[in-house]
Amino acid sequence: MTVFIIRRLMQALLVLFVTSLIVFLGVYAIGNPIDILVPDDATEMERQQAIHSLGLDRPLPVQYGTFLLHALHGDLGTSFVFNQPSISLILDRLPATLELAFVALFLAIVIGMPLGIIAGLKPGSRFDEGVMTTSILGFSLPNFWQGMMLIMIFSVWLGWLPSTGRGQMGSFLGIHSSLFTLDGLAHLILPAINLSLFKISLIIRLTRTGVRETMLLDFVKFARARGVPETRIVVVHVLKNILIPIVTVVGMEFGSIIAFAVVTETIFAWPGVGKLLIDAVMRLDRPVVVAYILVVVAMFITINFVVDLIYSLLDPRIRLGGAK
């Protein structure tokens, strides 16, 4: 276990270093942020002053070296646009995105898994076909269009739910979140549904396939022969067996929801990190782009690690560790 963790940590550091180098060079190659940041009526002097104060007049290796040195002290640079530490910009907005991602994933699991199990138990039934057809819509309709439709129906037409922003925030056990006020919840519903529709479909399909395969296996027959009740077979034995692929996918999807919720965040004007990233890319705000991607990479590394741990809990045959 210790060896496993140490090896993982070493790998993580290497990945982070390589990522920082690639992203740093990549953003540098796109263009010069100064062309985007200075206003149209800036004088040449103002331009030169800005180039100097943002450190863009230094050679690239020096810029990267300074970045690395500061990064080792936990400082991932200061945003060109906001003049604030890029890491604090990201951490300020991360809670909004996390909240959205958790609710979306929760919806995906509590809606997707039961539907998938029932569909898998009765393949070919009307229910199965209905669920499967609907889930195709979840896959194929563009996320953007779904969002517009949700706004159109529930905000413009019915006028039930607000369409923009995060709403009022409440505080519970020291956590600030829009989950704790009615107004906040109302603001959360549409974006969370928008973000979860694709994931619901994905989980339905994964669960259904898993259930269908597993129901035919010998251990299910033996369980039946021993007189184990059908409900127990499904909920305890089958479910345990199909969970591994689902946990893998849920883990990866959770990462991707956080990292790439940008479409939903843009449509619903949700103040999360996705929008921050897109704006940063458009304005070549390199410190924010680099810091964001490093945070996301670190997050994926952590999620993968947690998923590995969960595997070993679900299936004792899977062992962690370096010792062969």
Add this chain to the structure above:
Amino acid sequence: MNKVSRTSRSKLLAFGASLMLGVSTLATAPAWAAGLVIGSSTEPSAVDPLFSRTGNNQNLAMQVFDRLVVQDENLQLHPGIAKSWETTGPMTWLVHLRDDVTFHDGNKLTADDIIYSLDRAKNVPNSPAPFTGNVAAIDSMKALDPYTIEFTTKAPTPDFIEQIGLVYMLEKKVAEGASIEDYNSGKAAVGTGPYKFKEWVPGDHVTLVRNDAYWDKKAAYDTVTIKFISNDAARVAALLSGSVQLIDAVSPVDVTKLSGTAGIKVHSTSSTRIIYMALDSSRDTSPFITDLDGKPLTPNPLKNAKVRLALSKLINRDGIVDRILSGAGQTAGQLVPEGIGGYVPDLKAESYDVDGAKKLLADAGYPKGFGITIHSSNDRFPGDGEVAQAIGQMFARGGLKVNGVVTQPYNVYASAAGKQEFSAFIFSLGNTTPTAITGLRNLLMTKNKEAGTGGFNRVQYSNPVFDNLMQDVLTEFDTNTRMTAVQNATRTVMQDTPFLPLYWQKVYWASKDDVTYIANKSEDTSAYFASPAK
């Protein structure tokens, strides 16, 4: 590059918006909170008014802070907290302040605050767009009494007030030693403006409340909430659903439909933002100019003024405005539109004249044309990629061999354009000053770092006669003589067709019926211009 996805995305946007508009008549009656809620497409990057001179920051700053002068919707200047000013010599100015201006914390504004703010303007740490140019002319400042300041300038500076007048004024006592976080949290965001700053939740909204002690006309709303909604269709939806009462940057596609929607008003003006085509006219060879076989062509035909005029005549500007922009533009024949100082009434947009153009090309020695590639951004302003496509077709119709039309995202495009990597490329230039002088200086004067001219002269155009005329402009004190001099300089330089003006963008706001908005040429979205409809 990237053209297909851009086009399909904008279609999708238009489709989404039109679907929503289709059902808008069924919208339920909204219930407002007291005050005004604005849906803004852009967000400031900081609350410190001197941190960045870009439009998104100015929007917020102009509501909370004051300047020496007030700028109206046509960019013209009127006395603000400076009630008058005069020159006492070629390099000395006396500025008289109002004595009834108080900061939001109750303290009086005095000459010390003004001197402090003007001094700080050039020393804002890490500012990407400082006000340095506005205060560069100042040699020394002295308070003669609490409400009179004497300035000496480094050189005779006729437009001195236009320069320092646009700097926002801070309270010295509060602002000294304040960090950018102090402004963002509101601690140091103490101005004298019509609204007081309450809070900024990044990515979400800004809240302002009325300043009841304002020295000028009191603000129209008790509270103002500015929500940041960057997506065009989502902003329209927010207006229709009643969660905001005023939105900005309405796209031309939505304008047509919103104008026909009951309960919605559209406000528009032609802005001072000019969309133009720059021509690589100074070099002997240009990277994207070829002969008819596709080989590099020397000498570069764009060096010839006849060829540049011919290209201008090949562009059907009316067609571009009508067909591509749904009318959201005003065809242009010079840098600034009517209403801005230095506008020349008789310089009309070049008319569409294919035969005339062909004749000019033949005279210049290119009867069969030459090869050209057009470049443009595709995400900078509405229709940029499409306009480039259309001009490509127009050039082809005029007998040029169009080798391609390439559009790129602005962040890639802007840098490349600045490095002279293109031959004929489309760009925009906004103007926030009351006259054409800044624009002419930055776009058309010979590039000279020391003199600070030609900052956006990306093609290194150089016209000594025009440069001399502009020197006269920059040193003339009498306003009328100065404006005539600007007009002369403009006439002279436009005869040479140094660039191809296409159109001035129209800008649109839309509001619920109960809000009146003064459409302004500075493209500012601010409660300053909004009031309840009578």
